[in-house]
Amino acid sequence: MQLTNRAKQVSNKEMTLAEKMYLPAVVGGLAITIKHFFRKKPTIQYPEVKKYLGPIYRGHHVLKRDEQGRERCTACGLCAVACPAEAISMVAAERKKGEEALYREEKYAAVYEINMLRCIFCGLCEEACPKQAVYLRHDRMVPVFLERDEVIYGKDRLVESLDDRYIRKNSEVATTPTEPSLTRSTT
Amino acid sequence: MEDTKPQLLTVTIDGIAVEVEPGTTILQAARKIGPDVAPPAMCYYQPLKGSGGKCRACLVRVAAGSAKDPRPMPKLVASCLTAVQDGMVVENTTNPQVIDARNGIVEFLLLNHPLDCPVCDQAGECDLQNFAFDHGKATTRYEEDRRTFEKKDIGPYIQLHMTRCILCYRCVYTADQITEKRVHGVLGRGDASEIGTYIEKAIDNDFSGNVIDVCPVGALTDKTYRFKNRVWFTKPVDAHRNCPTCSGKVTLWYRGDEVIRVTARKNEWNEVTEFICNTCRFETKKTSDWIIEGPTKVSRSSVISANKYRADLEKPSFGKRLAAAEYKPIHDERDMSQLNIQQLPPERFAKTLPSAVEPEP
Numbered sequence: 198m199q200l201t202n203r204a205k206q207v208s209n210k211e212m213t214l215a216e217k218m219y220l221p222a223v224v225g226g227l228a229i230t231i232k233h234f235f236r237k238k239p240t241i242q243y244p245e246v247k248k249y250l251g252p253i254y255r256g257h258h259v260l261k262r263d264e265q266g267r268e269r270c271t272a273c274g275l276c277a278v279a280c281p282a283e284a285i286s287m288v289a290a291e292r293k294k295g296e297e298a299l300y301r302e303e304k305y306a307a308v309y310e311i312n313m314l315r316c317i318f319c320g321l322c323e324e325a326c327p328k329q330a331v332y333l334r335h336d337r338m339v340p341v342f343l344e345r346d347e348v349i350y351g352k353d354r355l356v357e358s359l360d361d362r363y364i365r366k367n368s369e370v371a372t373t374p375t376e377p378s379l380t381r382s383t384t
Numbered sequence: 385m386e387d388t389k390p391q392l393l394t395v396t397i398d399g400i401a402v403e404v405e406p407g408t409t410i411l412q413a414a415r416k417i418g419p420d421v422a423p424p425a426m427c428y429y430q431p432l433k434g435s436g437g438k439c440r441a442c443l444v445r446v447a448a449g450s451a452k453d454p455r456p457m458p459k460l461v462a463s464c465l466t467a468v469q470d471g472m473v474v475e476n477t478t479n480p481q482v483i484d485a486r487n488g489i490v491e492f493l494l495l496n497h498p499l500d501c502p503v504c505d506q507a508g509e510c511d512l513q514n515f516a517f518d519h520g521k522a523t524t525r526y527e528e529d530r531r532t533f534e535k536k537d538i539g540p541y542i543q544l545h546m547t548r549c550i551l552c553y554r555c556v557y558t559a560d561q562i563t564e565k566r567v568h569g570v571l572g573r574g575d576a577s578e579i580g581t582y583i584e585k586a587i588d589n590d591f592s593g594n595v596i597d598v599c600p601v602g603a604l605t606d607k608t609y610r611f612k613n614r615v616w617f618t619k620p621v622d623a624h625r626n627c628p629t630c631s632g633k634v635t636l637w638y639r640g641d642e643v644i645r646v647t648a649r650k651n652e653w654n655e656v657t658e659f660i661c662n663t664c665r666f667e668t669k670k671t672s673d674w675i676i677e678g679p680t681k682v683s684r685s686s687v688i689s690a691n692k693y694r695a696d697l698e699k700p701s702f703g704k705r706l707a708a709a710e711y712k713p714i715h716d717e718r719d720m721s722q723l724n725i726q727q728l729p730p731e732r733f734a735k736t737l738p739s740a741v742e743p744e745p
Contacts, residue, residue, distance in 0.1 A: 271503055
């Protein structure tokens with residue numbers, strides 16, 4: 198019985214020996230393989246070779262120093278209150294006489310810790326900072342850690358060293374009026 | 385017999401009528417309506433006699449002086465000093481002239497303010513910060529050098545940052561009220577005026593610490609709390625103790641298990657109603673000294689409530705009010721009795737959203 202006239206007759210005839218060898222298909226497949234063999238490889242041999250991730254990549258945190266090498270952070274706590282993951286904690290201290298070359302403001306962060314297990318690299322701390330002190334480096338990632346006690350980054354690993362300054366050219370970053378360089382107030 | 389009760393006066397502020405007793409100021413009448421209508425106050429402090437009229441932050445426009453004389457007042461008036469009259473019509477936030485004047489006031493108050501909020505201990509509970517956030521601009525037009533002063537210690541516990549002072553005179557009135565002699569005042573004139581204690585004399589009074597709570601900015605700060613922590617990382621808890629000199633009702637500010645600051649309790653207008661003594665404020669900073677009453681209610685909009693999770697935290701009623709205002713009842717005219725369905729209880733067919741009902745106070 199035939200319900201529609203779209204039924205197709207199939208033949209069950211046995212293939213010949215030449216057909217059974219699938220030669221044209223094998224040659225065609227091999228040609229593709231050989232073509233790829235001589236192509237430029239897109240794989241990047243990480244970690245030996247690292248790709249440039251762009252100027253707005255949010256990587257390793259850095260606590261900036263100013264032109265004179267003084268720490269910019271004044272432990273205002275805005276990064277910590279902005280942090281959605283609550284990864285940042287700090288303890289403030291008052292600058293003593295004779296430490297003016299070390300710290301920019303009369304208050305500084307004696308302890309500044311970022312828990313890298315908690316951090317989601319959203320960059321809100323960078324946005325919140327009124328002193329342009331905390332940045333997420335675009336050129337460096339937080340390395341893989343193997344032990345849990347390696348994850349809490351203190352000031353020893355966050356403050357930028359003077360021979361390894363972090364520079365990001367971003368014309369859109371404007372100084373806020375609270376910056377002493379603009380308001381010219383001295384405290 | 386004549387009614388001995390004083391006649392109540394009706395005032396209309398921003399279109400909301402309120403009945404107040406004679407002698408009430410416009411500011412107090414507006415506060416009676418609620419925080420949405422109340423003008424900001426930088427220098428007026430209800431518990432302090434004579435305060436107010438200095439900062440001009442509370443300027444309002446009086447559109448009609450009274451029912452008998454409905455002419456408008458020619459200039460904006462300071463609402464903290466102007467008494468209400470029957471039939472007075474006041475425009476506060478509804479008048480662009482008032483808003484414009486307040487923007488100007490913020491700019492003037494910030495002329496000499498160092499804007500060192502990241503360093504200042506008052507940040508987060510600062511009246512000037514709130515006022516500037518509501519009315520200020522992000523930039524400054526001021527190009528001259530700001531006035532600078534040296535930091536000064538007033539007594540062993542209080543530090544004066546004259547650079548931050550806005551000369552509201554609140555601390556002067558406090559010192560006048562707590563002492564017999566005049567020990568605390570303003571020296572100099574104009575730009576050079578300065579809060580000072582005569583001949584650098586420290587206030588030895590037992591209640592001198594209250595000038596810290598009274599100060600609307602970070603000019604007078606607690607030296608025992610200096611740079612300890614930011615207010616929004618600390619947890620306020622109401623507590624009391626048996627104090628022989630004061631009421632002993634305070635707010636403790638915790639960081640972890642440690643009391644890092646003790647302040648007097650403030651009402652919703654940021655005013656201290658019961659002043660506390662220096663022993664309570666500076667010397668009893670152990671949990672064992674206090675009887676804990678429970679967490680302080682913090683306004684949802686305050687930065688102090690950031691990152692604090694509580695089940696009974698009061699959410700702003702704005703969303704609910706908006707939902708109630710925009711809710712349209714569904715006109716379902718179908719005859720349910722003809723449908724052979726199970727009859728649902730009538731509250732399932734309530735025409736108003738249960739969430740749209742205003743929460744009972």
